[in-house]
Amino acid sequence: MALPDGLSNKMKVFQAVNELPVFLKGGPADKILFGITAGLCGLGIVSFVHLVYTMGFAKKKA
Amino acid sequence: MSTHSNHPFHLVDYSPWPLTGAIGAMTTVSGMVKWFHQYDISLFVLGNIITILTVYQWWRDVSREGTYQGLHTYAVTIGLRWGMILFILSEVLFFVSFFWAFFHSSLSPAIELGASWPPMGIISFNPFQIPLLNTAILLASGVTVTWAHHSLMENNHSQTTQGLFFTVLLGIYFTILQAYEYIEAPFTIADSIYGSTFFMATGFHGIHVLIGTTFLLVCLLRHLNNHFSKNHHFGFEAAAWYWHFVDVVWLFLYITIYWWGG
Numbered sequence: 001m002a003l004p005d006g007l008s009n010k011m012k013v014f015q016a017v018n019e020l021p022v023f024l025k026g027g028p029a030d031k032i033l034f035g036i037t038a039g040l041c042g043l044g045i046v047s048f049v050h051l052v053y054t055m056g057f058a059k060k061k062a
Numbered sequence: 063m064s065t066h067s068n069h070p071f072h073l074v075d076y077s078p079w080p081l082t083g084a085i086g087a088m089t090t091v092s093g094m095v096k097w098f099h100q101y102d103i104s105l106f107v108l109g110n111i112i113t114i115l116t117v118y119q120w121w122r123d124v125s126r127e128g129t130y131q132g133l134h135t136y137a138v139t140i141g142l143r144w145g146m147i148l149f150i151l152s153e154v155l156f157f158v159s160f161f162w163a164f165f166h167s168s169l170s171p172a173i174e175l176g177a178s179w180p181p182m183g184i185i186s187f188n189p190f191q192i193p194l195l196n197t198a199i200l201l202a203s204g205v206t207v208t209w210a211h212h213s214l215m216e217n218n219h220s221q222t223t224q225g226l227f228f229t230v231l232l233g234i235y236f237t238i239l240q241a242y243e244y245i246e247a248p249f250t251i252a253d254s255i256y257g258s259t260f261f262m263a264t265g266f267h268g269i270h271v272l273i274g275t276t277f278l279l280v281c282l283l284r285h286l287n288n289h290f291s292k293n294h295h296f297g298f299e300a301a302a303w304y305w306h307f308v309d310v311v312w313l314f315l316y317i318t319i320y321w322w323g324g
């Protein structure tokens with residue numbers, strides 16, 4: 001049975017021999033989404049450090 | 063990646079998702095601290111966004127590996143099956159704790175409760191109204207998901223689509239009815255041990271219904287994109303197992319908390 005065109009095309013894309021890991025093989029959209037995720041993680045870490053600082057060292061308001 | 067190897071196992075690519083998932087979880091719980099102490103939910107929301115992005119991309123990659131790259135051999139699938147079995151087992155034990163708390167209090171109600179169950183002042187739900195309807199809905203959804211499964215194993219695409227669609231629809235209907243029950247509830251989570259155990263048990267079950275419905279919806283979308291075959295569809299089977307588990311938990315909830323304990 002022949003595979004649907006969409007499925008066979010996807011298989012070719014994701015089975016292509018290159019150095020890209022699976023989470024980036026999908027193309028530019030994958031890179032953008034990964035970049036957003038990484039950026040938000042960075043923001044989360046910075047915010048966490050800021051939270052620890054403000055709760056640990058900032059003086060309480062009178 | 064290479065699709066040729068001398069073993070049947072799947073050695074996964076390097077993946078950022080465990081790290082981003084950990085950062086998301088840390089940000090979420092730190093956000094709860096910030097929410098409770100500084101009355102600011104921004105960090106909590108950020109953590110949830112990171113977690114959602116992570117789970118979407120992580121499971122997307124698993125689908126790619128299994129469907130497009132052909133890396134889910136029989137041996138790999140066996141591992142996935144055991145993983146899902148153990149996950150559902152942990153969920154069973156999760157709910158055991160709520161039932162344990164409920165029976166601990168209901169079988170021997172303290173004097174502060176009026177030495178009776180339901181406690182003095184609690185007006186419980188009529189189990190033969192919406193709760194019974196919800197029972198019928200979940201039982202019906204168990205039938206429809208089984209219908210979809212058998213159709214898939216018989217390579218019947220359209221029947222699988224219908225079965226999955228109706229299962230998702232019934233799941234949404236259940237959630238709507240449960241939300242209505244919560245809105246109309248004559249007691250709150252803070253109303254004695256009855257309210258606490260009721261809302262903890264039914265609330266977590268409701269969350270699991272939402273998760274299961276989402277899982278089945280994803281399976282429906284994957285099915286429409288021809289991801290499943292009659293021999294290779296474990297993602298769907300995992301969703302069906304999970305849904306049957308959710309169904310069984312509700313039966314226990316209905317019988318013990320709504321009916322016997324009401």
